[in-house]
Amino acid sequence: MLRCLTEEKKPLIASNCDEASTRTLSRSHKLFCPNCEGVVRYNKGNVKNPYFSHVNLECEYIGSEPETPSHIQGKQLLYDWLKSKFPTAYIEYEVHIPETGQIVDVYVKHRDGEFADRTWAFEFQHSLISTSAWEERHNLYESADIQDFWFFDKRKFMKFSAARDNTDARKRSDLEKTVFRTTGLVYFLDLDTSELTIDFNFIESPETKIxxxxxxxxxxxxxxPMEHSVTMSAIKTRKNKKYGxxxxxxxxxEEKMKNRLNHIYYMLERKEQEQKSALYRERLREKGIFSRTTYGVEFAECFKLILKDHNGSLTYKDPYEDEEDAGYDKELAELKEDIINLEVIEFFDKYKILIDTSIRNIADYSQLKENEILNLKILTYFAYPSDFKRVGFLKEQGSLSLKDYLTSKYKKKIEMAQYVYENHKDVLDWLITRSNDWINERLRHSKLSLRMYNQKPTPTDYAIMFKELNGIEEVEVVIQQIKDQIINYKFELDDIDFDD
Incomplete structure (x- = not known):
């Protein structure tokens, strides 16, 4: 270890402390580990760089590694680089993280600048470590909102093929592949040259031999490229603005790494979605149970219906929806965020009325559908049962009944249909006396938007058909076309299809 504390809690750094006074304190057992508070001794020889070591046992905190000369040298290189790169940050050797029980080789806490309030852990790994051990330590750092940077001793970890003519081929361990897949990059530090090798792109070359x-x-x-090493002094940081x-x-x-940096962004985006999805499922279960026990089965089932995807799943993000689609329900996306962010009572205080409205709409729609009064039946052409689970539709409807909401929103279209019904009832009555298919064929020649899909239409149905026209003048033009081309149509021999 490179740092210890005196009895007065004064930190000493092995590489720059006064040798004579430090040796005196060491002999008197007055130097202590800053993490486990065990007694440490000062070590300095002709070959090894100075360091501290535990008198009895090494620290038992997660991440403690035997203090080999290479490990000490690696930490020293990282510490010196960080000090020169971030002069205003708090940077220290071997700091204990209480939340995770880990000891960081080099701890960085930014006080200002673009990384203000961000915490980093720089680890130099000289000894062999299993993939599962690395994953545990990485996940612990992540749980404490600390970004960890791992630097592997290049001499020990970077291996090459021994095959003739293929000595530049890499032998990648499971650990390297896991770090590459999880963090996006792998860093190898050369202690002899102070160069950093950054793994960011690989190609595979199959070769066949007899x-x-x-x-x-x-x-x-x-x-x-084959050459991808640079001196530590040439290294700079790049921060993703969205995720930090x-x-x-x-x-x-930088230019060669562009594709990999884009991949890291998508990796972060995917990870965020996975984390949010897991949290969403947890919070949704909580709110689903509350809705059923507090408001009843019908309410809970309607709540579930509002949240279901196109394929019937209850996911955080519908894979078949795109924010650019015209039918994208932005308000549903906001509701899902509220499921994550709001407490149960707060959530239903905000959304209970909306769910109650959805339930009421279903009953109201059935009554409108059965009604033959024009200004009521026409309303069913402006809404569908699928709308009653759309948060955007329900929010816009607010506290209004379905009838009042649709009547207000489509007032002009309703007036158009009423005008036709009141002024051209004779035409509507005549249309229902003829074959629906024949009428549709003739209507096709007058106005494409006019088409009757109901197989047994009523005069009301035909009046509603005019709702999309652009005013009384256009209505009169179309009515005249119907009279000329349908009602007063003269049957011609050419109308017979001799292929039938």
Whole structure:
């Protein structure tokens, strides 16, 4: 370890403390681990860089690693680079994270600038570590809202193929692949040259050879480009504005890394969706149980119906919906956010009226459908049962009844149909005396928007057909066309289809 505390809680850094006074404190057992508070000793020789070590046992905190010279050197390199890069940040060796029980090799807490209030953990990994151990430590950092940066000892971790003519091919361990898949990049630190190698793109090359008369194909993996190492002094940070996620890049590699950086963005976006989906399911279950026990089965089932996707699932984001679609229900998306963010009582205080309205609409719609009064029946042409689960529709309707809401919204269209019914009832009565298919065929020649889909239409149905016209003048033109081309139509021999 590179940091300890005196009895007075004064921090000492092994690389720059006074050797004589520190040795005196060490011999008197007055140097302590800043994490476990165990007694440590000061070590300095002719070969190894100075460091502190526990007198009895090493720390048992997660992430504690035996203090080999390489590990100490790696931490020192990262510490010095961070100090030069972020002079106003709080940067310290071997800090204990109480929330997770971990010890960070180099801890960074930003006080100002573009990373203000962000916390980072820089880890130099020299000893071998299992994939599961790395995942545990990475997940713990994430749970404490700390972004972790892992630097693997290049000499120990970066392996190459021993096959003849393929010595540049990489032998990637499961650990490397997991880190690459999880964080988007892998960093290797060369302690001899202080260079950082950034893995960001791989290509696979299958090669077939005849070995003892047998055709064998082997796939080799290469990093592309082959040269992707830069000195630490050339490294800079790149922050994603939306997620605050930071990666290390260099000007020489930035253009080549563009595709990978885009992939990291989509990876972060997907991860956010997965986290939100999991939280949504948890909060929805809570609110679903409350709705059933408090407001009854019908209310709970209607609540569920409002939330269902096109395929009947209760997901946070409907995979078949796109925000650019004309039918996208933006208000439903907001409701789903409220399921996540609002407490149960607060949520139903906001949405109970909306769900009650949906239930009432279904009953009201059935009554309107059965009614033959023009200004009531026509309302069913402006709404469908599927609308009654659309949050946007229900919010716009507000406290109005379905009848009052639709009447107000489609007033002009209703007046158009009423005008036809009151002034041209004779034409409507004549139309219902003829074949529906024949009428539709003749209507096609007058106005494409006029088409009767009801197989047994009433005069009311035909009056409603005029609702989409653009005014009384257009109505009169079409009525005259109907009289000329349908009612007063003269049957011609050419109308017979001899192929039937």
């Amino acid at each position: 070995i003892r008369g047998i055709r064998r194909t082997q796939t080799f993996t290469y990093h592309s 996620y930071v990666v290390l890049i260099s000007e020489s590699l």
